[in-house]
Amino acid sequence: MSALHIKKGASKHSAYNLRPTFSDVNERHTLALLVENEPGVLARVIGLFSGRGYNIESLTVAEVDHTGHLSRITIVTTGTPQVIEQIKAQLGRIVPVHEVHDLTVEGSSVERELAMLKVVGDGDKRVEALRLADIFRANVVDSTLGSFVFEITGAPEKIDAFADLMRPLGLAEVARTGVAALLRGE
Amino acid sequence: MLVQALKDQGVDTVFGYPGGAVLPIYDEVFQQNDIKHVLVRHEQGAVHAAEGYARSTGRPGVVLVTSGPGATNAVTGLTDALMDSIPIVVFTGQVPTFMIGSDAFQEADTVGITRPCTKHNWLVKDTDKLSGVIHEAFHVATSGRPGPVLVDIPKDVQFATGTYTKPAPTASHYQPRMKGDIEEITELVAAMEKAKRPVFYTGGGVINSGPAASQLLRELVDATGFPITSTLMGLGSYPASGKNWLGMLGMHGLYEANLAMHDCDLLINIGARFDDRITGRIDAFSPKSIKAHIDIDPSSINKVIKTDIPIVGDVAHVLEDLLKIWKARGRKTNVESVAKWHMKINEWRKVDCLAYTDSKKSIKPQHAVARLEALTKGHDRYICTEVGQHQMWAAQYLGFEDPNRWMTSGGLGTMGYGFPASIGVQMAHPDALVINVAGEASWLMNMQEMGTAVQYRLPVKQFILNNERLGMVRQWQELLHGERYSHSWSEALPDFVKLAEAFGAKGILCSDPADLDDAIMEMINHDGPVIFDCLVEKHENCFPMIPSGKAHNEMLLGEAETQGVIDAKGSVLV
Numbered sequence: 001m002s003a004l005h006i007k008k009g010a011s012k013h014s015a016y017n018l019r020p021t022f023s024d025v026n027e028r029h030t031l032a033l034l035v036e037n038e039p040g041v042l043a044r045v046i047g048l049f050s051g052r053g054y055n056i057e058s059l060t061v062a063e064v065d066h067t068g069h070l071s072r073i074t075i076v077t078t079g080t081p082q083v084i085e086q087i088k089a090q091l092g093r094i095v096p097v098h099e100v101h102d103l104t105v106e107g108s109s110v111e112r113e114l115a116m117l118k119v120v121g122d123g124d125k126r127v128e129a130l131r132l133a134d135i136f137r138a139n140v141v142d143s144t145l146g147s148f149v150f151e152i153t154g155a156p157e158k159i160d161a162f163a164d165l166m167r168p169l170g171l172a173e174v175a176r177t178g179v180a181a182l183l184r185g186e
Numbered sequence: 187m188l189v190q191a192l193k194d195q196g197v198d199t200v201f202g203y204p205g206g207a208v209l210p211i212y213d214e215v216f217q218q219n220d221i222k223h224v225l226v227r228h229e230q231g232a233v234h235a236a237e238g239y240a241r242s243t244g245r246p247g248v249v250l251v252t253s254g255p256g257a258t259n260a261v262t263g264l265t266d267a268l269m270d271s272i273p274i275v276v277f278t279g280q281v282p283t284f285m286i287g288s289d290a291f292q293e294a295d296t297v298g299i300t301r302p303c304t305k306h307n308w309l310v311k312d313t314d315k316l317s318g319v320i321h322e323a324f325h326v327a328t329s330g331r332p333g334p335v336l337v338d339i340p341k342d343v344q345f346a347t348g349t350y351t352k353p354a355p356t357a358s359h360y361q362p363r364m365k366g367d368i369e370e371i372t373e374l375v376a377a378m379e380k381a382k383r384p385v386f387y388t389g390g391g392v393i394n395s396g397p398a399a400s401q402l403l404r405e406l407v408d409a410t411g412f413p414i415t416s417t418l419m420g421l422g423s424y425p426a427s428g429k430n431w432l433g434m435l436g437m438h439g440l441y442e443a444n445l446a447m448h449d450c451d452l453l454i455n456i457g458a459r460f461d462d463r464i465t466g467r468i469d470a471f472s473p474k475s476i477k478a479h480i481d482i483d484p485s486s487i488n489k490v491i492k493t494d495i496p497i498v499g500d501v502a503h504v505l506e507d508l509l510k511i512w513k514a515r516g517r518k519t520n521v522e523s524v525a526k527w528h529m530k531i532n533e534w535r536k537v538d539c540l541a542y543t544d545s546k547k548s549i550k551p552q553h554a555v556a557r558l559e560a561l562t563k564g565h566d567r568y569i570c571t572e573v574g575q576h577q578m579w580a581a582q583y584l585g586f587e588d589p590n591r592w593m594t595s596g597g598l599g600t601m602g603y604g605f606p607a608s609i610g611v612q613m614a615h616p617d618a619l620v621i622n623v624a625g626e627a628s629w630l631m632n633m634q635e636m637g638t639a640v641q642y643r644l645p646v647k648q649f650i651l652n653n654e655r656l657g658m659v660r661q662w663q664e665l666l667h668g669e670r671y672s673h674s675w676s677e678a679l680p681d682f683v684k685l686a687e688a689f690g691a692k693g694i695l696c697s698d699p700a701d702l703d704d705a706i707m708e709m710i711n712h713d714g715p716v717i718f719d720c721l722v723e724k725h726e727n728c729f730p731m732i733p734s735g736k737a738h739n740e741m742l743l744g745e746a747e748t749q750g751v752i753d754a755k756g757s758v759l760v
Contacts, residue, residue, distance in 0.1 A: 093331075
C-alpha cells in the first residue's frame, strides 16, 4: 500500500506508515469519524477545520449507535496529501473522537446523498422536468399545479447533473443532506 | 465532592480566586486542611502559577476560578499551556443550569470560549457524573501529549449531593500509544550506525515524558558521542556542562548548533515539533539530512518538515527500546566520521557567537545574566522568564543541568508569564532559589502578583533587566522598520524599589557594573520576595539571530551585519 496512508482500520492511536510522498495536487477525500455523542463534539470538529484553515465540502452527522452512545460524522474534504494527513491526525487528537477512517484510501466505498429540488413551471417545461426525473429515478414527493418537489438519492455527481438539468426548467430551491458513505464488502 | 476528587488525585496545591459561582466549592476548601489554596490576584496569574507548578514538578497544576470574567481571564494561560503541552486542570464555576443561556450575571459560554484553547473541556450538568469527569480530566491532561483541560461546574451542581466514584485509570477510552514501532526504531538504529554527521535535536517532549526520558537521553548521547542541541522548551534534559552539548538552536540559538543542524546528515528529533522559531526557512532547513522524528502526537509528524523515519510513541519508551536495539546490534557508530564532525563543530564553536562588548560604564544585559549564572550555579535553582530579549539571554547565558528547572513561555510567547510561574514553582519547592529573569515591560503585565508573593511569604527573586524599552520589539523595528521606534518604550515606569516596599517586599536597584555582584548576592541572601531593578544598556540587541525568512547558515552574529538583511518576503513573518 502507499506509504503515506494510515493502515486500514487504523485509529488515532496507531497512526503508522506516515512516510511522506507529498505532492501539491489537491485530492478529494471522504472521511468517516466515530465520535462520542456528547454536546460540543461537532463544534470541536468544525472548529478544527475553521481554526486550521481546512476545507469542508460536505458534512453529515447523526447518531448511529444509541446504546454505545456513538455518532458518525462523514466529511468530504479537499487538500494536498500532506494536508489530508494532517486533517486525519488532528481529528484523531480530539478526545471524544474514537475512530478516524479515510474511506478514499481504505478500499472502495459507496457514497450517497439525498437531495430535494423544487421545480416551478408549467407547460412543456413541466412535462420535461417530470420526464427527466423519471430517467434519474427521482420521486415526486410534493406536487401543485405549478410545481414539483423531487426527491433524488445518489452519488453527489448524479445530483449535480440532475440539478443542472432542472435549472432551465424552473429550479427554485435545493436542499441536500451531504454525503453519507460506507466501505464496500465486509 | 470536588475536594475529595482532588485529594484522590493527589493534589496538594490549588491556585485560585473566588467569586459568586464557586462559593460552594470555596466553602468546602475552607473546611479542610489537606489541600493548600493560593489566592492569586488575577486569574491569568492562577493559570501561569499552575503551569510553573506543573513544569517544575511534572504533576498537573490545578486552578479554581469563578464564572464569566474568572473564566475569560484564564484563557491566556490555557492557550499558553496548550502551546507548550503543560498539564493543568482548571475548574470554573458556572451559573446554575436553569439559568444557562439567559445572559445571567457573570455568565459566559466557558466551554465554547475555551474549546480551541484546551485539550478537552466538560460542562457537568449532573452531580452524579462530576467525580467521573474530574478523574477523566486529570487522565486526559496528563496522558499522551499533556495539555490543559477545563471542567465547568454550574452552581446548582456544586450544591447538590451525588454519588462519588473513585478514580479508575482504565475507565477512559482515551489511551494514547506509548510504545514506538520496533521496525521504525530499528531503522533509526541502522541510520545511526552509518551516520557521518549526526545530531540530536531535542525538545519539551523529553521533559514532559518524565525524568527517565532525560536519563535515557543522557545515556544515549554519551554512549554514541553524537552532538546534541535543544529547543528553548527542552533545555535541561541534557546537561549544559555535557561534552556533546551544542547549546540551544533556533532564531536566537547558537552558531554551532544551527550550523550543525544545517550540515548534518542524520537529524534525530526527539520530542520537538519543528517550530518556525527553529526551522527558519523551511525549504532551506537541514537540506542534506535524513530526518527521524520521535513524537507522542501523530499530528506533529510531517506537519512542517517531511520525516523519513517517523516514530510515534512516548520519548522514554522509545529511547529505552532504541538503546536496547542499538546495544544488541553491537553499539556501532561511524567513529571516525563522527570525530571529524566534532572537529568541524569545534571550528564553529571558535566563532564564539555569544561574545559581547562589555562595558565599565553601564551594565550589559548579557553580563548581568552571566553574573547571575556564576553566582547562583551551585544553588538548588529554578529559573522562570518573561518573554523577550531577556528570555533569549537567559536561555543563552544560563546553564541548565537538570530537567524541570526552566519555566518559560515558548509557543505562545506570553508576556507576564514568568512572575506568576515563579510563584507556582516556589509553592512546589519552598526551599529552592526561584528566580524570574524578566524585562520590565513583561513583568508589569502581572505585577499584581506581588501581593500573592508577600502574602504567602514566597521568596521569589524578580531579576528585572530594565532597559526602559520593549527590547525585542525595538530590535525588530531597528532591523525591519527603519529605526522608527513606534511605541516601544515606556515613559512612565514605576520606581521598582518603592514598588517593592509598597507591597512589603525588598527592592534593590543596581546600575553600576561594579556593584552588580554584591547586589545579586544581596538578592540571593534575602529571605523574602525581592524586586531587583537592574538598569541595563538600553539599545543592546540580542544575537546571534536568524532573520525571518532566512536559513540556518545565514545567521547574524553582531551589530555590523544587521542593515537591510530582511527582505520583503521575510518581513511579513513574525
